[in-house]
Amino acid sequence: MSRIVIIGGGPGGYEAALVAAQLGAEVTLIEADGPGGACVLTDCVPSKTFIASSEIMTGYRHNERFGIRSPGLDGVTVDAVAVNTRVKKLALAQSGDIQAKLIKAGVEVVHGRALLGEDTLGHTHQVLVIPDGGEMYSIEASTVLLATGATPRVLPTARPDGVRILDWRQVYDLTELPEHLIVVGSGVTGAEFASAYVAMGTKVTLVSSRERVMPHEDADAAMAIERVFRERGMTILNQSRAESVVNTGDGVLVTLSDGRTVEGSHALMAVGAIPNTAQLGLREYGVDVGDGGYITVDRVSRTNVPGIYAAGDCTGVLLLASVAAMQGRIAIWHAMGEAVAPLRLRTVSANVFTDPELATVGVSQNEVDSGRTPARQVMLPLTGNARAKMTDLRDGFVKLFCRPATGQIVGGVVVSPKASELILPITMAIENNLTVDQLAHTITIYPSLSGSIAEAARQLMQHELQ
Secondary structure, three states: EEEEEEOOOOOHHHHHHHHHHHHOOEEEEEEOOOHHHHHHOHHHHHHHHHHHHHHHHHOOHHHHHHHOOOOOOOHHHOOOOOOOOOOHHHHHHHHHHHHHHHHHHHEEEEEEEEEEEEOOOOOOOOEEEEEOOOOEEEEEEEEEEEEOOOEEEOEEEEEOOOOOOOEEEOOOHHHOOEEEEEEEEEOOHHHHHHHHHHHHEEEEEEEEOOOOOOOOHHHHHHHHHHHHHHHHOEEEEOOOOOOEEEOOOEEEEEEEEEEEEEEEEEEOOOOOOEEOOOOOHOOOOOOOOOOOHEOOOOOOEEOOOOEEEEOOOOHOOOOOOEEEHHHHHHHHHHOOOOOOOOOOOHHHHHHOOOOOOEEEEEEOOHHOOOOOOEEEEEEHHHHHHHHHHHHOOOEEEEEEOOOOOOOOEEEEEEEEOOHHHHHHHHHHHHOOOHHHHHHHHHOOOOOOOOOOHHHHHHHHHHHHHO
């Protein structure tokens, strides 16, 4: 029987453990925080639960356009304690569900930490396990999967204190909404929290070091969302870098690199993450570690050391829970001799949970504009969509990319409420090598937002016929 040890119980770790158990391996999973890891307990699940509360607030905007008389946002209050209690309760429940699933599958779950031991130079690897409240012991494993995730990056001049200066794992301890939240960092995490807090009625200032928010996302999409942010009262400081953040006692003082200062009640630091790889004994064991501490892996999750695999944020491949889970599954399938296809990032869809959401898959606008990927494209605003008009949706669009000659769909962007759901048909089209003709001939519900995806395909098909 194969003996598999998994260090880290986030999506990459627990999904791998379930696959390994299903294939008959003896599996030990070591996790410091709890099943589900930081993703479930402090990151992805809590943040999206928090955002769900903010979406309720968004529903109170401009009700008069629908003929509904209500006090509007001024008549609605947010109970921060109730919101954050629900966030934590749901996260713990999800972690409990994962633990129950692991135990039912026969996985040994150890609460604690682990690191690689001495290189045995054989067909097994030594793992040193340090259980919570217990003494260290070792396990000999034929396969080891490293899935230790990442943790919020800390600036030396802006260290979170959990009171006024916060990282994204500390916001759920607040007993009141911030009066004026300064969000430092306009990537995905910063944009999501800025969007949620401004929806809840908090004054928000977003400090962005680039020309626009979410600089690594589709430019049309990011600019559309930035317009919405500004319309809702958010202050966005573009091309501004925070030099330091200081807790003044009753607020925070953010000093920018050009000497300007911004005062607020709280600051949220969203300046990226660093991999949790420093304490694993990787270099001593001979495992290649690249720039920034990320573990180097190939497309089937192998490191340079036979029998040692890695998955998730600690690899830096693509920091998404869905990718972590697939990396973990692929690692186990490969390690246990199952037929497995290498990871294909081209078919991975991603979503930013702002309001509206931003979802992408496949080739990007930058790749097309630079000539790296020849493609035709169409961008269809949702303002002409009947369902969008009914719900007073004024911001959003569907963008499709296809091969110039064959019409094969190679990419897409959706900006819309629930874009995370609307991106699926485009993802399936790319995964199955469908053409715009095939998508255009698919009958969609009328009225529906998804109808705009088929309409975009029809427009590309018309271009193809010209």
